[in-house]
Amino acid sequence: MMEMEVMHSTQQDMDLIDILWNQDIDLGARREVFDIHHRQKEHALQKQLQLEEEKRLHLMREQEKALLAELQLDEETGEYIPRPPPSAALQPAVTPLEVTQNAGFTQETGDGMSFDECLQLLAETFPVEQTQTPSVCLETPAVSVPASSTMMMMSPEQPALSPAALSSGQPAPPQRMSPDLEEAWMELLSLPELQQCLNMQMEDTLQTTKYPDPASAEAQTPSYPSYPPVQAPIFSQLTSINNVETNSLNVGPAELMNTFDGAVPSMPPSDAFRQLKADAPQLDASFSGEGFDGVFYPPAEQDKCSGQHSQGENERMCDSPNKVAFTHMDLYSLSPGDSIHSSKRSLTADHHDSDSGVSTSGSPNARSPGRSVHGGGSLGYSDSEMEEMDQNPGSAESHYSDMFSLNFELDHLTASEPLSELTGQPQQQEKKPEHGAAGLAEESGQDDAPFTKDKPKRRSNGRLTRDEQRAKALDIPFTVDMIINLPVDDFNELMSKHQLNEAQLALVRDIRRRGKNKVAAQNCRKRKMENIVGLEGELDSLKDERDRLLSEKSKNTKSLREMKRQLNTLYLEVFSMLRDEKGNSYSSSDYSLQQSTDGSVFLVPRIKKTFKSEESHLSPL
DNA sequence: TGAGCTTGTCATCTC
């Protein structure tokens, strides 16, 4: 009903405007200004445009989502990397490097033949080899497994890679070829087109995978040395590799590792190392040679590895330096500096004691395990004593901790393994690597501390924390990490299995409490920062919204003002055209135009102000 | 040398 009325009055409005407009069509006022249908049309058009725009945005968002779905956020680097295939558990993940590499494969080689063309040529030239070595080079690289994946999937018994495999990622041809085959193989390799093609492919591969960014490469493969770039012409490499029947692989591990660098990071460093060794046992010499030892292990570790243990022990103990079996005292020797700078350390320890002025029996020996555990002579340290211990905590280690920061963190991560053996604890920690790792990440590195602002870690990892020093001083037979990160049940079990004196128990509980609280504080701060960031974002969006509304308001005000002005102009013009019977114009001060509810327009005499005011005084509305 | 930032620790509260 109301709508009907509105419609009706609107129609009458328009009629009135039509009349007025027709009366003075050349006044300059455009009819569109009053035409509600026209405005409705405009509105509809605008709406349609908006809809289209929204559709377009939605489509773009969908596409972006689809793209992101194929990518995975690397939480460490913040980069998006291609999501590994569902069978990633069996196959090494495809790294971005490999993606680049594969992308390179599918590219045309530019000034020469494409790789596909090479393959085509091969297929035409050597139809026999096609059947015997079907996988050498005749599949298109587009469907090939990435070179590195192939490498990693190879069993140790598999022969070294053929040149074609090196370049294309295909499995190697049979290692023992028949003379005919070998000849054909050599001929094949000597084909200039193939050389060119392989060289280009190899260069592509090397360019994309050989010289990774040192920082990123190091981050991904902490233990890997950086090899000098391979400068030899690819083809000479290939031909040397081709002498596989002599079983002397001339290509060094450097080339192999560099060539397949892209895949290595996807495998745990030690695994990759073992895999390499298994794949090419003859490479051991290279790996254990000078060039590597200096890079993999500190001299002290080298000595341990090379001098004191049999090969098997070397495998077990030196394969990853962090797995060196240790006693509880060795737990604190995880910092490599300990073995080398022990004299320095003792000096600093002396310094502590002499500085402290507190009687802790004068020498570091006073804190010897025997005494503190059984004698109970060091029952608890006062805070000041603890502070004394804190004052110069292993500055000599910082150099080594810088050098071995990455390995040292790994040391920490695995430190509990041998210890659990030591304590007879079932290997529960192995089942909970995430727990320990997560705790440690937070504990040691503050890796994801939200407000570090890319500053380097100020406390170097090699430096013993206060609690570590205290634990060492009281000869606590567990690592601080264990104390902090073990689940409560395991922790209690561990405590019950060891006869700890009161001071040790108190310290262990304190360490656990402090450690937990430290992590909690870090989480709390992280949350706080995230909240702040979130609120800032919200604030920004609210400000945007406010700005938008303000600008809309001002636009509307402006538009309204303009409409009023036009209406006023129109009104005056219409009014000025009205004439009485005598042809005189009406005075706008005496009359006004008014519209009744039924749409009729009347010329109404104005009520005099005095009268009006009286009236309003008499009967206020 | 002081300001500002980060981090560890303690006390207290809540679950």
Added chain:
DNA sequence: CAGAGATGACAAGCT
């Protein structure tokens, strides 16, 4: 009620 986590406050160390 004990224990774990959350959080404010403070202090120390670092830039």
